[in-house]
Amino acid sequence: MARGRSADYDLNRESIVRTATRLFAQQGYPGTSMSDLAKACGISKPLLYHYVSDKYELLREITDGHVTRLEALVGEVEALKLAPPARLRELIRRFVHEYAQARHDHGVLTQDVKFLEPRDRNRVLRKERAVVAAFAATIAEARPDLAQAALAKPLTMLLFGMINWMFTWLKPEGTLGHDDMAPIVADLFLGGLGAVQAPATTVLAPN
Numbered sequence: 001m002a003r004g005r006s007a008d009y010d011l012n013r014e015s016i017v018r019t020a021t022r023l024f025a026q027q028g029y030p031g032t033s034m035s036d037l038a039k040a041c042g043i044s045k046p047l048l049y050h051y052v053s054d055k056y057e058l059l060r061e062i063t064d065g066h067v068t069r070l071e072a073l074v075g076e077v078e079a080l081k082l083a084p085p086a087r088l089r090e091l092i093r094r095f096v097h098e099y100a101q102a103r104h105d106h107g108v109l110t111q112d113v114k115f116l117e118p119r120d121r122n123r124v125l126r127k128e129r130a131v132v133a134a135f136a137a138t139i140a141e142a143r144p145d146l147a148q149a150a151l152a153k154p155l156t157m158l159l160f161g162m163i164n165w166m167f168t169w170l171k172p173e174g175t176l177g178h179d180d181m182a183p184i185v186a187d188l189f190l191g192g193l194g195a196v197q198a199p200a201t202t203v204l205a206p207n
Contacts, residue, residue, distance in 0.1 A: 066102060066105040084138050088190070089190070095163055136152040
């Protein structure tokens with residue numbers, strides 16, 4: 001008779017996935033071995049293989065899980081039935097907040113998606129394209145004139161340029177947090193530099 005899973009199996013496996021996410025983000029997928037992961041988790045390799053078959057399984061789960069959560073955020077915001085400008089602000093707010101919680105996940109998605117096998121990579125990229133399309137459709141609704149000029153998609157990519165790379169320079173221990181930055185991104189994108197309002201937590205730079 002096969003041995004059943006322990007009561008804390010799912011919790012232990014999730015801890016392994018989170019540790020793998022951090023290591024992949026810091027060292028890269030090719031630069032991280034199962035031995036590295038076992039050591040970081042404080043367990044033996046045989047025990048590690050009780051939870052995961054190989055590191056590719058982890059890469060697939062991390063990347064697909066991240067874009068699936070982003071898709072879900074889009075669906076939640078669309079369900080609110082907000083006017084286009086308010087919907088775009090809410091999308092920005094939720095995505096910035098999500099990236100704050102999943103900065104390593106996003107790092108892995110950005111740098112290591114190329115190591116997925118074609119079938120898995122295409123599935124992840126389809127979900128990414130669906131997210132981009134949702135943002136572009138919202139921008140098109142907010143500014144139909146720009147959509148007619150075929151600018152909805154380029155503007156979306158510019159917006160994601162602000163959001164996607166925030167994890168590389170916005171440090172968790174810094175003066176500004178992601179919740180501070182979300183309205184700044186929205187103000188800058190929707191109204192330009194003149195519309196940006198400094199958050200109350202901002203420390204003025206010395207003259």
